[in-house]
Amino acid sequence: MNQENSPIDVDAELARFAEEEARRLGLTREQWVEPVHSNSEFKASDRPHTTLLVSGLTVAHDSLVCAMLRGIGYHVDVLDVPDNTALQFGKEFGNRGQCNPTYYTVGNLVKHLVHLRDDKGIPTEQVIKDYVFLTAGACGPCRFGMYTTEYRKALRDAGFDGFRVVLFQQQGGVKQATGEAAGLEIDQNFIFGIARALIAGDVLNLLGYRMRPYELEPGSTDRAIAECRRLLGETFEARGAVVPALWRCRKVLGTVAIDRTQPKPLVSVIGEFWAMTTEGDGNYNLFRFLEQEGAEVDIQCITAWLCFMVWENRHDTLDRMELREADGSRKGLKDKDPTKKLWLLKVAEAAVHTHFQAYAHAIGLHGYHLPDMENIAKNAAAHYDNDVRGGEGHMEVGKLVHYVEDRHNHMTISVKPFGCMPSSGVSDGVQAAIQGKYPSAIFLPIETTGDGKVNVQSRIQMMLFRARQNARNELEAALAETGMDEETFKKRVAKSRYAGPFWRPKHKYAGVATNLVYAVS
Numbered sequence: 001m002n003q004e005n006s007p008i009d010v011d012a013e014l015a016r017f018a019e020e021e022a023r024r025l026g027l028t029r030e031q032w033v034e035p036v037h038s039n040s041e042f043k044a045s046d047r048p049h050t051t052l053l054v055s056g057l058t059v060a061h062d063s064l065v066c067a068m069l070r071g072i073g074y075h076v077d078v079l080d081v082p083d084n085t086a087l088q089f090g091k092e093f094g095n096r097g098q099c100n101p102t103y104y105t106v107g108n109l110v111k112h113l114v115h116l117r118d119d120k121g122i123p124t125e126q127v128i129k130d131y132v133f134l135t136a137g138a139c140g141p142c143r144f145g146m147y148t149t150e151y152r153k154a155l156r157d158a159g160f161d162g163f164r165v166v167l168f169q170q171q172g173g174v175k176q177a178t179g180e181a182a183g184l185e186i187d188q189n190f191i192f193g194i195a196r197a198l199i200a201g202d203v204l205n206l207l208g209y210r211m212r213p214y215e216l217e218p219g220s221t222d223r224a225i226a227e228c229r230r231l232l233g234e235t236f237e238a239r240g241a242v243v244p245a246l247w248r249c250r251k252v253l254g255t256v257a258i259d260r261t262q263p264k265p266l267v268s269v270i271g272e273f274w275a276m277t278t279e280g281d282g283n284y285n286l287f288r289f290l291e292q293e294g295a296e297v298d299i300q301c302i303t304a305w306l307c308f309m310v311w312e313n314r315h316d317t318l319d320r321m322e323l324r325e326a327d328g329s330r331k332g333l334k335d336k337d338p339t340k341k342l343w344l345l346k347v348a349e350a351a352v353h354t355h356f357q358a359y360a361h362a363i364g365l366h367g368y369h370l371p372d373m374e375n376i377a378k379n380a381a382a383h384y385d386n387d388v389r390g391g392e393g394h395m396e397v398g399k400l401v402h403y404v405e406d407r408h409n410h411m412t413i414s415v416k417p418f419g420c421m422p423s424s425g426v427s428d429g430v431q432a433a434i435q436g437k438y439p440s441a442i443f444l445p446i447e448t449t450g451d452g453k454v455n456v457q458s459r460i461q462m463m464l465f466r467a468r469q470n471a472r473n474e475l476e477a478a479l480a481e482t483g484m485d486e487e488t489f490k491k492r493v494a495k496s497r498y499a500g501p502f503w504r505p506k507h508k509y510a511g512v513a514t515n516l517v518y519a520v521s
Contacts, residue, residue, distance in 0.1 A: 008009075037465075040439035041164065042132045042164055042166050042183035042184055043183050044183055044185075045183075046183050047073070047075075047183050048130075048181065049072065049129075049130055049497070050075065050130055050131065050132055051075040051076065051077055051130060051131050051132070051477075052069060052074050052075065052076045052077070052133075052134050052400045053076075053077055053078075053079055053109065053112065053131055053132065053133045053134065054066050054069070054076060054077070054078050054079065054134055054186075055079035055080075055082070055105065055108060055109070055135075056079065056105060056135060056136065056274070057201070057277060057302070058201065058205055058277060058279050059081060059229070059279060059280070060201040060204050060205050060225075060229055061197070061198060061201035061202075061205075062078045062079075063199055063229050063233055063360065064197040064198075064201045064229070064232055064233060064236055065194060065197045065198070065201075066078045066233075066236070067197070067232070067233040067235075067236035067237045068193040068194065068196070068197040068236040068237075069193075070235050070236075070237045071193070071237045071238065071239045072189050072190065072193060072239070079098070079108055079109065079112050080108070080112070081278065081279055081280035082104035082107070082108040082278065082280055082281065083108075083280055083281045084281045084450065085107075085111060086103075086104050086105075086107035086110075086111045086202050087100075087103050087104050087107055087281065087282075087450045088107065088109035089106075089108075089111045089114070089154075089158075090102065090103030090104060090105075090106045090107025090109045090110070090154065091103055091107070091450075092107075092154070093106070093107070093110055093153075093154035093155075093157045093158045094106050094107070094150055094154045095150060095153065098150065099417035099418065100275065100282060100417035100418065100421060100448050100449060100450060101272070101274040101275065101282065101283050101417055102150050102267050102340050103450065104278075104282045104306045105135070105274070106150050106151055106154045106452075107135050107154075109151065109154075109155070110154055110155065110158045110160075111157070113127055113131070113155075113160050113163065114158065115285045116131070117159075117315060124159060124160065127160065127163070128160060128161075128162050128163050131163070131164075132164045132165075132166055132183070133151065133163070133164070133165045133166065134166050134184065135148070135151070135165065135166070135167060136167075140182065142439065146166045148165050150197070151165045152165060163406065165482075166183075166184055170340035173388050174288055191382075193236070195306070195352070195355070196236075196242055196355065197236060198302045198303065198306070199303050199355050199356050199359055200232055200236075200242055200246070200305040200359055201302070202302055202303045202336065202356070202359075202364065203356070203359045203360045203363050203365050204225065204228055204229070204232070204248070204249070205299060205301070206299065206301060206360075206365055206368060206483055207363055207364060207365045207501075207502075208221055208222075208268065209287070209296070209297050209298075209299050210296070210501075210504070211256055211258055212257055212291060212364075213264055213291050213294075213295065213296040213297075213499050214258040214260045214262060214264075214296075214512075215256055215257070215258055216257040216258060216259055217256075217257060219379075220255075220256045220257070220277075221253075221256050221326055224252050224253045224255065225253075227249075227252050228249035228252055228253065228363075231245055231248055231249055231252070232245050232246070232249065234275075242359065243358060243362045244362075246359055246362035246363040247362050247363075249363050250362065250363050250364045250502070253363070253364060253501055254398065254500065254501060254502070255433055255503075256501050257501075258500075258501050260493070260498065260512050260516060261486075261489060261490045261493050261513055261516060262513060263472050263474070263475040263511055263513045263514070264294055264295055264296045264468075264471060264511070264512070264513070265294070265295045265296070265409075265410040265411055265464060265467035265468050265470065265471040265510075265511075266295070266296050266298055266408075266409040266411075266471075266510050266511060266512070267290050267295045267296070267297055267298065267409060267410065267411045267464070267467065268298040268399070268403055268408065268409045268411070268413070269287070269290075269297060269299060269300065269410070269412075269413050269415060270300060270392070270395075270396050270400070270412060270413070270414050270415075271392070271396065271400050271413075271414040271415040271416045271423055271488045272391055272392070272415070272416035272417060272420050272422070272423045273305070273391070273392065274417075275415045275417055275420075275437070275448055276299075276300055276415050276416075277300070281450075282448065283415050283444060283448055284448065284453045284456055284457065286413070286415060287299065289457060289460070290413075290460070290464070293460070293461060293464055294410075294464075294468065295464060295467070296512065298408075298409055301370075303352060303356050303370060304370055304371050307349065307352060307353075307370055307371065307373050308373055308393070309397060310345050310348055310349045311349075311373035311374070311377065312389075312393070313341075313345055314342060314345045315377070315386065317333070317338055317341055317342060317345070318342075319387075320332060320333050320338070321333065321338050324366075351413060352370075353370060356370060364501070364502030365502075366502055366503055366504050367503075367504035367505075367506070367507070368504075371399070371402075375398075375402065376394070376395055376398035376399060376402060377394060377398060377515060378398075379397070379401035379402055379405075380394035380395070380398035380401065381394070381395040381400075383397050383430050383433055383434060384397040384398075384426075384427070384430050388426070390422035390426075391420065391422025391427070392422065392423065392424050392427070393422075396423065396427040396431070397427060397430050397431065397434065398416060399412075400431060400441065400443060401434060401438075402410055403441075404434075404438040404440065404441045406427075406437075407508075407509050407510050408507075408510060409510050410442065410467040410470050410471055410510050410511070411442040411443075411444070411463060411466075411467035411470075412441070412443050412444070413429070413444050413445075413446060413447050413460065414427070414440065414444070414445045414446070415441070415447075415448065416445075416446075416447055416448070417447065417448055417449075418447040418448065418449045419447070420447070428445045431443055431445065442463055442467050444459065444460065444463045446459065446460070470510075471510070471513075471514075474509050474510065474511050474512050474514045475511060475514050475517065478509070478514045478517040478518060479517055482518065482521035483521075484516055484517065484521060489516075489517055489520070492520040492521075493516055493520055496519070496520050498516055498519060498520070505518070505519035506518075506519065
């Protein structure tokens with residue numbers, strides 16, 4: 001058979017044509033391979049001219065961490081809360097199929113660097129040389145372990161190839177490949193400073209979310225919180241004592257007039273760490289939306305995550321101690337003293353609880369207790385194996401059981417990125433069994449994609465209607481039981497210590513107003 005009569009390979013011809021057209025139109029894409037740049041590390045000699053960029057938590061946490069870092073000698077800037085413009089940058093320069101936190105946080109960094117280059121006129125080479133991004137990282141079953149690669153890929157495509165991203169491992173510190181000292185020195189000052197800043201940010205946020213739904217003058221809580229952030233920021237930057245600064249914050253917050261006799265549904269927000277922490281477009285401004293709809297928001301504090309990491313280490317150590325042979329893995333006990341490690345973990349846990357309670361008492365956060373990690377693990381164990389890790393682990397399940405059994409709230413929202421494996425793929429499936437066991441539980445899982453805001457908010461409104469009714473019925477039952485009418489109740493509260501913004505009545509039911517009825521009856 002001659003060549004003219006040979007059959008044509010249609011697939012090969014189409015592939016060749018597509019390749020030629022893509023090349024002609026400039027649409028070719030080469031496979032991304034993360035290079036090891038010679039300038040990818042932040043060294044001690046770089047500190048005098050390098051600015052650390054920090055972002056990823058709440059406004060309070062980011063600002064206080066930045067102030068702390070300035071206090072120990074670093075140049076630091078805080079990025080804005082990731083918004084939908086950051087999402088657009090993330091989708092433009094990031095890989096396809098990423099989850100929301102990746103798009104928002106990667107895009108937020110690119111957005112800031114573009115601002116430095118295009119609006120402030122700083123040359124690209126100088127941006128790469130004089131700025132470093134500091135972010136948290138970890139391994140696990142989700143895409144969190146790939147964040148740094150996503151940052152570097154997007155930075156390259158946005159024109160900032162070689163920009164340094166320093167990964168601070170949640171349980172491993174910063175690893176430096178060269179012999180020179182690392183630019184970010186993870187010593188006692190750094191660790192204690194970060195912990196104190198995070199705890200201070202927690203108590204400030206918790207008190208703000210307690211007060212804002214009941215304020216008589218709209219905006220008064222936000223103004224007081226902003227002033228407290230300034231006071232605490234100055235204290236951390238000057239390496240001063242935190243407790244006296246919190247007492248000064250207490251005086252500022254004490255000027256906010258509130259009325260807690262209003263029955264409001266208490267809504268707890270759990271889920272994927274970033275989605276349940278961010279205060280912007282990444283979760284459709286969830287906290288502010290709930291407050292606008294008449295709810296009080298029960299947020300999750302970062303100190304609880306510190307307690308979970310201590311619990312996790314203790315749980316794993318106790319398991320390894322029962323092995324027939326010493327565990328020689330990276331985190332194993334071979335050639336180590338497990339008793340010493342357990343005592344160190346006990347000391348760490350006590351230190352976290354002591355600092356939190358001291359800070360909470362100073363600022364006026366009365367009646368708040370950190371979650372009991374052993375109790376949460378016990379609640380979840382029958383439904384979710386405590387050894388399964390990733391995301392919040394068993395905590396989402398354990399928290400929901402605790403909320404229902406202890407009448408902690410009226411409604412629980414689990415927020416996470418679309419397709420989040422640990423939360424959507426695992427926890428939500430287990431939560432269906434929890435709801436079957438506790439039919440009274442109002443549980444709403446929502447996924448975020450950057451769009452679909454109206455759909456999500458309408459679902460929340462429908463469920464919140466039931467929670468609002470429960471809060472009102474709960475209050476009316478308490479008034480009937482104590483023989484008071486609402487007018488008498490309001491007068492008694494006005495004359496009690498509970499009229500101020502700090503004191504919280506003893507917990508009996510989910511609603512604050514309901515607990516106030518029993519407190520003043």
